[in-house]
Amino acid sequence: MAEDRIKVLLIEDEKELLELYKLKLSLDDYDVYTAQTGQEGLKRAWTDQPDLIFLDIKMPEMDGFEVLKQLRENHKTKDVPVIILSNFDEQEMIEKGLSLGANEYLVKSTFTPDEVSKKVDDWVGEEED
Amino acid sequence: MPTKTSTIEAKTEGLELLQEIFDSIPNGIILYDSKGEVVLLNKSVKLIFTKNLKPSINRKQVFANLKDFFKYEVEFKYNADDVFNKVIKDKQEFSNLFIISKEKPEKVVRVSAKPFGFNNPKTGNAASGALFHFEDVTHFINQQKKLQEKFLRTTQEKERWQAIFDNVEEGIFTTGKDLIIQRFNERCEQLSGFSKAEAIGQRYEYIFKCHNKHGPLTLELSPINKVILTKEAVPYDEHLQSTKDGREYWVGASYTPVLDKEGNVEECVVVIRDISRLKEIDQAKSEFVSIASHELRTPLTIINGYLDLLLTGQLGELGDPTKKEFHKNLINKIYKESKRLKSLVEELLNVSLIEEGKMRLRFQKVKVNQLVEEVVTEMNYLANAKNINLRSELRDDSLVMADPQKIKQVLTNLIDNSLKFTGNGGTIEIKGHKEDNHYFVEVIDSGVGIPKRLIPNLFEKFQQVSGSYLKENKGTGLGLFIVKGIVELHGGKIWIDSDLGQGTTVAFKLPLLANRE
Numbered sequence: 001m002a003e004d005r006i007k008v009l010l011i012e013d014e015k016e017l018l019e020l021y022k023l024k025l026s027l028d029d030y031d032v033y034t035a036q037t038g039q040e041g042l043k044r045a046w047t048d049q050p051d052l053i054f055l056d057i058k059m060p061e062m063d064g065f066e067v068l069k070q071l072r073e074n075h076k077t078k079d080v081p082v083i084i085l086s087n088f089d090e091q092e093m094i095e096k097g098l099s100l101g102a103n104e105y106l107v108k109s110t111f112t113p114d115e116v117s118k119k120v121d122d123w124v125g126e127e128e129d
Numbered sequence: 130m131p132t133k134t135s136t137i138e139a140k141t142e143g144l145e146l147l148q149e150i151f152d153s154i155p156n157g158i159i160l161y162d163s164k165g166e167v168v169l170l171n172k173s174v175k176l177i178f179t180k181n182l183k184p185s186i187n188r189k190q191v192f193a194n195l196k197d198f199f200k201y202e203v204e205f206k207y208n209a210d211d212v213f214n215k216v217i218k219d220k221q222e223f224s225n226l227f228i229i230s231k232e233k234p235e236k237v238v239r240v241s242a243k244p245f246g247f248n249n250p251k252t253g254n255a256a257s258g259a260l261f262h263f264e265d266v267t268h269f270i271n272q273q274k275k276l277q278e279k280f281l282r283t284t285q286e287k288e289r290w291q292a293i294f295d296n297v298e299e300g301i302f303t304t305g306k307d308l309i310i311q312r313f314n315e316r317c318e319q320l321s322g323f324s325k326a327e328a329i330g331q332r333y334e335y336i337f338k339c340h341n342k343h344g345p346l347t348l349e350l351s352p353i354n355k356v357i358l359t360k361e362a363v364p365y366d367e368h369l370q371s372t373k374d375g376r377e378y379w380v381g382a383s384y385t386p387v388l389d390k391e392g393n394v395e396e397c398v399v400v401i402r403d404i405s406r407l408k409e410i411d412q413a414k415s416e417f418v419s420i421a422s423h424e425l426r427t428p429l430t431i432i433n434g435y436l437d438l439l440l441t442g443q444l445g446e447l448g449d450p451t452k453k454e455f456h457k458n459l460i461n462k463i464y465k466e467s468k469r470l471k472s473l474v475e476e477l478l479n480v481s482l483i484e485e486g487k488m489r490l491r492f493q494k495v496k497v498n499q500l501v502e503e504v505v506t507e508m509n510y511l512a513n514a515k516n517i518n519l520r521s522e523l524r525d526d527s528l529v530m531a532d533p534q535k536i537k538q539v540l541t542n543l544i545d546n547s548l549k550f551t552g553n554g555g556t557i558e559i560k561g562h563k564e565d566n567h568y569f570v571e572v573i574d575s576g577v578g579i580p581k582r583l584i585p586n587l588f589e590k591f592q593q594v595s596g597s598y599l600k601e602n603k604g605t606g607l608g609l610f611i612v613k614g615i616v617e618l619h620g621g622k623i624w625i626d627s628d629l630g631q632g633t634t635v636a637f638k639l640p641l642l643a644n645r646e
Contacts, residue, residue, distance in 0.1 A: 016462060016466065017427070017430060019462075020430075020431055021434075023438070024438060024443070087422070087423045089422070090419055108426065108427075109433070112434070112437045113443075114437070114441070
């Protein structure tokens, strides 16, 4: 049964944010995996093969851009939809994220948890058509 | 009746014609015989020497007159007799003796003299004498003087302008419409790395290699070319420039065309300024805003996120007794984040106040050791939770002028940091002592320590132990900036001693109240 559910990986170092999104995504019947560091996030991405990854930028030791680079370099995760969830809204950040291969860049504070969750539908749904 | 023509004809012969010509010569001419008697003299002599001269006068009288009317120029080494004798006896010629009148208006006369042979009209024999020419050169001398003065003034003006040109803060250079550099001041030398000799006569684009964020500015795209083509000034343009040895720096430049009478561009004047420092400040400000925004959004996202979920009923009905604990838990989270937001706003305001120099301190006489003890008592609870031994050892009297709230803020912050970086079972010791008219306070922990290379930057904004804002996990990195600001506003100093694995000591000193009692 767990195999039917869509797998979402949350890579976010801020514990309370992680809890918030995990709560909402679980309510919406997604199978939620979490990681609080970039390193851990990569490991989970390659072992658990999620259907979509939400990725934060500001994280200790390895930031989101580095994680994204490595995700795209690896054949297992080069095509998985990655949505950057960050509170930086600078043009340079957005451009960098998209140019490194992110599918979308969301500024966290401008979206409700519901809107974030709906993004999973947008990106994972397409693949199955 | 004699007609005009016949009058001329009548004078065609003889001395009358010659006399008239002789008198029309503007130079005064006198022919003396060897004894100094005047043989011939023309009317101009009278014009030059203002007093009446009778026709039959001798040299001495004329020169006597000369002595009356003229003082001798410094170059006139000889007196009149010497000159005369040298001409008669030594057959010497003089051509450039200048004499100046004693009376005003000043008159300058150029005197030339030469030996002269003639037939003595009295005796009919051949005689020797001296022929003197007197030329009124007053006007000429005055003109010369004026020109000299003008030239001097012009030279002085030019030197003054040159001095200004070479001493201004801005680089100023000019090019012709052919974009060859004509003028190049000292500041341009400093900014470009090229000397005046190298730059003048050289093509503009060779000396000033410009680019903006899209790439190199080719000549077609550069502002100076636009000025030449459109005849309009470019009041301000920012771009990067490379020096002779390849170093890049930001430049603010203004370009102004100078037009000739027909309205064509004759030259272009450019003023450039190194704005690297301004750019740095600008960038620092942008970064601060970026980081501050990010920090503020994080707790806001959590607060609004949970509120949205609760209020839209996604987490059940509010008031549903089965959800009571769950909802209470979430509301607590919201509360916690709200407090976090509040303290962040306080920090940002503190930073702003410190930067603007507007932080208001309420100075009073306080004993530092008393403040330390209060803070230690307040923070013991936190220390105990981590099994850390927090204690103080304070010697000496410590009366200072300080804002007690702010000093307590400093102490709280420093102990907080120590708690963060010290593991279970560690120690934090606050030591205090008097030395050198200051009270020294040291916060010494047995924690993980800080790598030496990171220490110089720790008091800057957003600086944290890992050295990179993107990679840090807790806090804003503003605490130490604020602490330093407060200590320095008290006239004190703060510094850190630490190394990886060696624990950390943060120390500050405050000036003691001068003991007058």
